[in-house]
Amino acid sequence: MDLQVLVSALREDLRGFTMASITEALGPVGMAGVEREQRLPALTAISAAPSRIGYLASFFMLGGSLTREQFAEAFQSLSYEEALEHGLVDEHGRSTIALRPVAVPDRHGGGELLIASDLGPLQGHAPETNHVMPVGGATLTLAGLTRYDEGQSVLDLGTGCGFHAILAARAGARVVATDVSQRALDFTRFNAALAGVSVDLRLGSLFDPVPERFDRIVSNPPFVMTPPRVREQIGTFEYRDGGGTGDSLLQAILAGLGDHLADDGLAWILGNWHIAAGVGDVEFDRAWREPIARWLGDRRAWVVLREALDPAEYANMWLRESQLTGAAFDSAFATWLSVADMNSSVAFAYLTIGGAEGPQRLEEYRGPIAETFVDATWEGVGRAGMTDDELLASHLVANGVQEKRLHTAGQPDPWHISLLSHGREIPVTAEVAGFVGACDGDLSAGQIIGAIATLVDVDEEELVGQVLPYVRDLIGAGLLAVNG
């Protein structure tokens, strides 16, 4: 049975296997268990009220085994023998892969995609070193930043189960997906076939298999900085340990953009890097920016620092993710800490990078990365690079901005003013709040500052010097848009 025949049968059988129907079959307690990566509550719900969708969920999501009769009820096109022949079911009636519907971000048209990956904790399996991971939270947040158009050339570097590649192909882009893992490319081939799209699959490390340039590059690379001595102890996990040491993998990907990203191109990359300061140090603010700014050079870029962890938090997170417990955990944890710099921390960030030179915005932002403000911010990052004269001549519009003022009871003047929009809260002065309040696109920025200077009787040039850095920041964050 070839792949196309198998996929056609599965597409038929998986009709209606959606998040809504699974939620109904598993019930709220079962679904809550699934969120915690516990399968027993869901399996209990399914055996109490068996259904076709329940059997499919048990088989593909929960590591459950199906009898031949149950299999025949769940799958009407694919026979048990065909599934055996294709290696989809083992001798105990269990699935050899995990498969579930994944919600597609609105930016990519919404709906759901069926995505297969290796068996993992929810199916009762600890990840092996060649594990092909499912679509996770980081994958989805990264997808929420990306956008692809028809005819574009797109590279998904380290494609894994192929989610980004499939989104790009659905948009009509020509997609190359690379991975060092043949197993990952096999999953991508299968998932692309299930989604009804085609992707050019290439085996190899980083940019080795791609001599060409691309309009868009997306990568959720294996960025985890597991020390070599820990890898000797617990193994090198292909999906997360990129080899090399420290943050060399992220550096190599950023360096490779020069030869592989078109001048008017865009790249979206996730990564960890080493910060030469602890999370609470006074130096932290400068230290987290320093390496990434150096690697980015002059490129237009928007860097969102999502998290900074101390060495113990970082080691704990990744050792737990490997399902290590007890003495094995303690031993690997001790090795990791023995080689860690306890005065340092690890950055985790989302990077949006342009193919050409341009302004940069490096910000710490922990809130949700709303799909709706991504484009406004990228546009703003470019605009914030205007000269002072260009800024003063521009007509600005406040982009859904809310103002927050905090007063001490009985005091007329606020002690705190901030502007809120696009998920951010930016503290400002009263003059800046007044300026933004007047930004309806009618007067130029210079005219508004002139009017405020007259009103509050201050020197106009001084006010320009005070207000413009805030204006630049608000434009960069997408709170102020340049009209026209």
Ligand SMILES: C[S@@+](CC[C@H](N)C(=O)[O-])C[C@H]1O[C@@H](n2cnc3c(N)ncnc32)[C@H](O)[C@@H]1O
């Ligand atoms: C964190 S997973 C990301 C998978 C998928 N792109 C996603 O966003 O969910 C990283 C992927 O990179 C692959 N990989 C590891 N080392 C690589 C390398 N040197 N070059 C290209 N891909 C690599 C792994 O096999 C894995 O599939």
